[in-house]
Amino acid sequence: MSTTTGISRERLEQALQHSTFAQLLGAELLDFAPGKVSLQVRSRPDLCQHHGYMHGAVVGFMVDSGCAWAAASMVGDVVTSEYKLNLLAPALGERLICRSEVLKAGQRQAVCRADVFAVKDGAEKLIATGLATIARV
Structure with a gap:
């Protein structure tokens, strides 16, 4: 996957503006x-x-999207091939934050992980973790 240029932050922000589902949820980069x-x-x-x-x-949306966006930042246009989600605690707070990263990128796919935190009164609590396989389009 290293031969393809990843998308820019600006391009991802544009894609977010055109994603009706992300807009419905109010997702913010x-x-x-x-x-x-x-x-x-x-x-x-x-x-x-x-x-x-x-x-x-x-x-689940946050793990799916966070992993796909992390992969896209390295390799360009992608789709999620599969993801696994472990819900560890109730998602209770003012907001959820997902931090995603690419663990390994190959020629056709990337493996990514994501952790989701609930933020309540300024404190973060890990509420979910996920692993995803992201395919290059």
Whole structure:
């Protein structure tokens, strides 16, 4: 994968503006570097499940997107081939932050990891971790 140039932060921001689902969730790009991306989603009642925690589907979106965006920052256009999500604790807080990084990039795919933290009263708590295989398009 090292022969392809990754996308820029500006291009990723443009893609975010055209992603209806990311817009629906209010996803925001926080940090961007080759092979590393951080994003956040702020808590809202319509993103929570019946116990008041942010829904697991929001956490899954963050792992999926964070890993794909981290890979794209290195290799260009990508799609998620698969991901595994471990929910470790309820997603309770004002916002969720996902920190993703590329572990290994090959010719056709990259393996990435992501950790999701709930932020409550300024303190972060690890609530999920994921591993994804991202394929070059």
